[in-house]
Amino acid sequence: MPDNIETHLAFWYLAAASVAASLLMVSVRNPVHSAISLVVVIFHVAGFFAILGSGFLAVAQIAIYAGAIVVLFLFTLMMLDLRHLPEERVTHRQLWLGIPLALLLAVEAVVIGAGTPEVRESIKGAFPPATVSELGGSAEALAVALFNDYTLPFLGASVMLTAATVGAIVLARRIEEHERADFPRQRAQTSAANGADSAAQAEQAAQAAQESPR
């Protein structure tokens, strides 16, 4: 990563703006404004990825988060139509408990982050900048790592995405009235079938008991 004054300025700007937008996101009342602040945070985190030398991740971050996830949030907000729902009430107990706990977590995490020792040369890995540029860039280096060492997790992630898609469709599907009426009937039918089964089993057992003495 380049160590010049522009990168430093970019880092400090991104740090200040992302933390400010995060604070804005959790503090504004309107969920739509929260979603917009989340987009701002996402763009600035993408900037972090860019100055860390992974332009591919920066683009993927903007495409996936800002392009898909936040849009999904906004669609859900539109579908739920919050104006007709009761207002969110944040009680004093939540504030008095939540803010100190979050501050404690922040202090702990910041102390650990600030106290992390510098990276020694001896533990550096297999992708120094020279190797990355030799491979053709950040996207290629990422692909080499992803499709050689992490093939199985990659396949697992695709299975998980399929399961999540199917699950989301099943969960959000409107249950039709006749389907709803089917539930008790089905249960009655299955229990009747079970009852018949158990009666048949009892008969068989009785026959077996009669036959066994012979």
Added chain:
Amino acid sequence: MTLNGFLVVGALIFSIGAMGVLIRRNAIVMLMSIELMLQGANVTLAAFSAYLDDQAGFVLVIFSLTVAAAEVAVGLAILVALSRVYPVVNVDQLDSLRG
């Protein structure tokens, strides 16, 4: 600009997300705060990956993006299904499983 700077920013974003989960009661904003926590973790992963000259952190960020997308899809589907039965968005009012 050292590794520590990125770690501190990641820690701050994560903590602000945790604060959002703790103090907000709107289920959608809580889901967004969880996304914020994932973003903080992503910054940390990417920073370690860049400073250690190892692509594993960047790969993990990709998996984190995947998990975030799946989590949001299922979470929002649950919210939509829930809002048909109970037209509330405040999670404190959703206590019908309480004994």
